Amino acid sequence: MDPQTPQTDPAPSKPPAAATDPPEGPDVFWILVGDRGLRSGWSALIFIALYYLFLPVLGTIAVTIAPFLADDGFTPMKALLSECVPLLAIAAAALFLARVEHRHLADYHLGDSRWLSHLGEGVAAGFAALSGLVAALTLGGWMHFGRPVLSGALAVNLGLTWAAAFLVVGLFEEGSFRCYLQFTLARGITFWWALAAVAAACLAPQLRADLSGVSGVYIVAALGLLPCWLVHRSGRGDAGFWQAAWVTSTAFGAYHTGNAGETPVGIFAAALIGFVFCVSVRVTGSAWWAIGCHAAWDWAETYFYGTPDSGLIAQSHYFTTQATGNPWWSGGAVGPEGSLLAIPVIAALGAGLLVVYGAKPSASVIANAEPLAK
Numbered sequence: 001m002d003p004q005t006p007q008t009d010p011a012p013s014k015p016p017a018a019a020t021d022p023p024e025g026p027d028v029f030w031i032l033v034g035d036r037g038l039r040s041g042w043s044a045l046i047f048i049a050l051y052y053l054f055l056p057v058l059g060t061i062a063v064t065i066a067p068f069l070a071d072d073g074f075t076p077m078k079a080l081l082s083e084c085v086p087l088l089a090i091a092a093a094a095l096f097l098a099r100v101e102h103r104h105l106a107d108y109h110l111g112d113s114r115w116l117s118h119l120g121e122g123v124a125a126g127f128a129a130l131s132g133l134v135a136a137l138t139l140g141g142w143m144h145f146g147r148p149v150l151s152g153a154l155a156v157n158l159g160l161t162w163a164a165a166f167l168v169v170g171l172f173e174e175g176s177f178r179c180y181l182q183f184t185l186a187r188g189i190t191f192w193w194a195l196a197a198v199a200a201a202c203l204a205p206q207l208r209a210d211l212s213g214v215s216g217v218y219i220v221a222a223l224g225l226l227p228c229w230l231v232h233r234s235g236r237g238d239a240g241f242w243q244a245a246w247v248t249s250t251a252f253g254a255y256h257t258g259n260a261g262e263t264p265v266g267i268f269a270a271a272l273i274g275f276v277f278c279v280s281v282r283v284t285g286s287a288w289w290a291i292g293c294h295a296a297w298d299w300a301e302t303y304f305y306g307t308p309d310s311g312l313i314a315q316s317h318y319f320t321t322q323a324t325g326n327p328w329w330s331g332g333a334v335g336p337e338g339s340l341l342a343i344p345v346i347a348a349l350g351a352g353l354l355v356v357y358g359a360k361p362s363a364s365v366i367a368n369a370e371p372l373a374k
Contacts, residue, residue: 040188043097047180050093051086058085074312076158076303080165087172094180108179112286121356122280122292125349129293130300133336133345134307134321142330142339143307146320158316162303163295170295177248177255178277178287185244191232194243198224201251208258216267217253220275224250238361245278261311265328266338269346270310273297276350283357293349301335308335 033039062085063070069082098105112118137143150158189197198221205214224246231239253271256262277290302309306317311334323330331338 038101040184040186041193043101043184044181047090047093047097047184050096051089051176054089054092055086058088074314076161076165076314076316079314080161080168083165083168083172087168087175090172090176090180094175097180108183109281109285109287110179112284112288114284115286115288118284118286118288119292122289122294123296124292125289125352126293126296127300127304129345129349130297130305130336132348133339133342134300134305136341136345137323137330137336137339140329140341142323142325143336144322144324146322148318149306149320150316150318155318159303159318162314162316163299166295166298166302167291169298170291170293173252173255174277174287174291174294177252177274178281178290181251182241182244182248182278182281182287185247186241189240189243189247191228191239191243194228194247195225197247198250201247201254204251204254205257212257212260213262213264213267214254214257216262216264216269216271217250217257219264219268220253220271221246221250241278241282241361245275249274249278256310259310259312261333263327263332263334263338265340265342266310266331266334269337269342272343273346273349276346276353279350280353280357282361283353283359289353301337305336307331308333310334310337 062081066081069078071078094105094108098107104111134143138145148155185194185197202217202221205217228243228246231242249271252274253267256267256270277287277294280289280293281287298309301307302312302314303317304319305321306314306319307321307323308331323332323335327333327338328340331342336342
């Protein structure tokens, strides 16, 4: 080697990419996130979990501020304040998920330029439907009226307080089932996931000791099976909406099994009117008709006619009524919605809804299909 020749070290070789970059693992994020963000099934489960997380916290605060809320009795002021607790819980859960999903609260079937009109029309429909049911029970001899027990300013004040209370009830129950859950499930559910959710709704009442009327849940779940399967097989673009309606209606019936003294007829009627409310969302474009109808039905049942409402009897009501005869027809201790006559009345309510608004779906509620898993 020539000592005059400068020596240089050879340039280090660049290691292969495999030696520096970690190997790629399986992409598991598709289980959680789809093309439109968080998948609808996870959104629904998180919504339910947040509701049950917020509910006891808000309930404890409410009872601390107003201890009378822990007392027995079904009074208008107690009903109004008590129902604000679950309403605030679902509102908090929906607002949190709206931020996660990059949506607005109005997107969950609340955005409606005609919301006040639809709300008022729902109120009229709910009062008329319940009044028709009461009339049928009276003509059949299964209900007898007494004299009004309230009058003057007291009747008006109590009527307004009960109206506010049942408006909150309508906002809470429709906000849960026909707003967030219906919208969220419709954007991504398939028949098989709907079947699993319906099965879960049927099993949920088993967690309680009292299984009052639970067979009504099984009946509505079974009735929706074939239609939802046929919709699934047809490949219709709105299949997700109807699968979601099957789930939310069944769950709505299961939710009411928590009421004391329910019967299979009363639970089936609750699930059936839940389906009618889903149809109202489809044809009006929002849940406001359902909120008004729900509130007016309960107000007429509880305050105006003074009948039991899912087994609860208000301490202050306008008329006094008494159910007589066979409970299958009179409704017994459940109230008018526990009567077999409630089923054709609710069916007529749904038919009237289609006559007034037409069967053509609103463009705002036609969900895009997004499977939960591949």
